[in-house]
Amino acid sequence: MLSLGRIGKTRSRAVQPVDGDGVADRRVLPRPLRFAYRHLSRLVDSSAPMRAGTGSLLALGFLASAIAYGVYKGGHGNAILSSAASSAGLKVDAIRISGQIETEEGEVLAALDLVNNSALLGLDLQDARQRLMALPWIEQVSLRKYFPDKLEIELVEKKPFAVWQNDGQFSVIESDGKIIARIAGFRHPRSRLAMLPRIVGKGAEKRAPELFELVSSYPSMVSRVSSFVRVADRRWDIQLRNNVIVQLPERREKLALASVMKLDRERQLLSRAIEAVDMRLEDRMVLRLEPEAADKRRISVKERYKRMRKAEKSI
Numbered sequence: 001m002l003s004l005g006r007i008g009k010t011r012s013r014a015v016q017p018v019d020g021d022g023v024a025d026r027r028v029l030p031r032p033l034r035f036a037y038r039h040l041s042r043l044v045d046s047s048a049p050m051r052a053g054t055g056s057l058l059a060l061g062f063l064a065s066a067i068a069y070g071v072y073k074g075g076h077g078n079a080i081l082s083s084a085a086s087s088a089g090l091k092v093d094a095i096r097i098s099g100q101i102e103t104e105e106g107e108v109l110a111a112l113d114l115v116n117n118s119a120l121l122g123l124d125l126q127d128a129r130q131r132l133m134a135l136p137w138i139e140q141v142s143l144r145k146y147f148p149d150k151l152e153i154e155l156v157e158k159k160p161f162a163v164w165q166n167d168g169q170f171s172v173i174e175s176d177g178k179i180i181a182r183i184a185g186f187r188h189p190r191s192r193l194a195m196l197p198r199i200v201g202k203g204a205e206k207r208a209p210e211l212f213e214l215v216s217s218y219p220s221m222v223s224r225v226s227s228f229v230r231v232a233d234r235r236w237d238i239q240l241r242n243n244v245i246v247q248l249p250e251r252r253e254k255l256a257l258a259s260v261m262k263l264d265r266e267r268q269l270l271s272r273a274i275e276a277v278d279m280r281l282e283d284r285m286v287l288r289l290e291p292e293a294a295d296k297r298r299i300s301v302k303e304r305y306k307r308m309r310k311a312e313k314s315i
Contacts, residue, residue, distance in 0.1 A: 093149040095150075171183065173205050197225065
């Protein structure tokens with residue numbers, strides 16, 4: 001028998017369901033879900049009384065869902081997330097960039113647009129990668145987030161093949177002739193570009209690889225080349241640093257260049273006082289002397305002719 005003082009404090013407990021073995025089923029929903037479950041149950045069961053405030057709660061939920069959907073469709077989700085993350089102190093404070101040679105760090109930062117996307121949490125890596133891939137020198141991009149405030153960027157740049165001059169414009173090109181970037185001039189302040197071979201003329205950017213493969217067989221020639229000039233998109237002139245020009249034919253360039261290099265090894269042909277070695281005719285090599293050398297040769301020929309005439313008279 002219970003005393004009257006304990007009756008008011010006695011709490012009724014719900015009887016837990018018992019399975020066939022007489023063991024109580026203790027699976028209970030987490031506390032945050034119980035509230036939602038009870039309200040949903042009342043919506044389904046029309047006989048159950050609805051608690052006060054349920055209608056307001058549902059209206060607020062519907063309004064929040066509508067706002068969220070509008071933000072998503074309007075593309076403002078990242079902006080709101082970035083703003084919230086920035087307020088929480090998750091701004092990008094450290095950026096590590098590696099792999100760049102020709103690409104300036106300022107170009108990378110401008111492409112990331114961190115002024116409008118300053119929070120690491122709201123930074124869309126796929127969008128950032130596409131922005132970086134749009135830079136002229138970039139071939140590959142890898143991005144990594146390190147929370148709370150670090151961003152790592154690894155870049156792989158395109159490989160420059162040559163500097164192409166055409167119609168007064170200079171461009172760095174790849175081996176397939178595609179333009180990487182325009183530059184102000186061939187004598188670029190960066191040494192890597194200054195050491196690239198120079199090709200000139202229409203069509204030169206497409207035909208250069210086959211010529212470079214041919215010339216690469218003669219290292220002594222490669223070290224002396226100033227530029228390769230495509231003439232009427234039919235043949236090549238090789239201009240050397242000492243201003244000698246080797247004029248190759250339209251066909252059989254390999255044979256013609258081999259003949260020139262053989263004479264150069266045996267008689268230092270390309271180091272003599274000549275202006276050009278003309279190999280355009282298949283059956284002969286024509287040398288064009290420098291003006292001063294040509295004058296000396298003419299004088300020498302005249303003197304030899306005079307000696308021959310004098311010798312003939314003395315017979």
